[in-house]
């Protein structure tokens with residue numbers, strides 16, 4: 001059920017209905033140089049998914065994309081893997097008081113995953129503080145809500161709404177996220193830091209994966225910011 005996208009990199013597309021629109025979401029799984037697994041935006045831990053993880057290695061780190069995106073089901077990972085470390089995006093610990101987080105993600109990766117993964121905190125938004133990840137071995141950028149990319153595989157209704165939100169065949173945040181940026185200079189600096197990575201593939205939080213020329217796609221999707 002996990003789809004290999006690149007060296008040491010897998011994804012799983014999970015159905016997600018948001019306000020009656022079938023949006024879908026993507027979980028990313030990275031096998032670190034240590035052999036342990038780093039899971040971003042975890043999917044529901046079904047027996048099938050657990051078996052798929054078992055084939056790859058031990059789940060060690062579980063990360064959300066932001067305080068809004070990718071933290072559901074973390075409690076299932078805590079229960080299933082005694083040594084797992086749950087990572088919080090800034091602000092998430094206050095929302096998920098039922099969970100004990102091991103780290104709050106900042107702008108510098110922990111050395112235990114820093115060889116393989118770099119990270120940037122996207123700041124300057126009113127309520128979305130996202131953590132973007134860069135998987136070096138596969139040159140992949142991994143996003144949450146600052147990277148929607150709704151393509152032709154989505155249902156018609158989803159495509160129509162995506163067009164209105166300006167994320168139809170375009171990589172970026174839906175328009176309401178654009179309109180609620182608190183500090184544009186800070187937000188722009190964060191996106192520039194992401195663009196400094198030499199990524200080719202992009203895994204969006206919602207929508208379709210961009211296999212190649214992802215950096216160009218991000219530049220085009222964020223042309224309104226520059």
Ligand SMILES: [Fe+2]
Nearest residue numbers: 069144145205
């Ligand atoms: Fe999301």
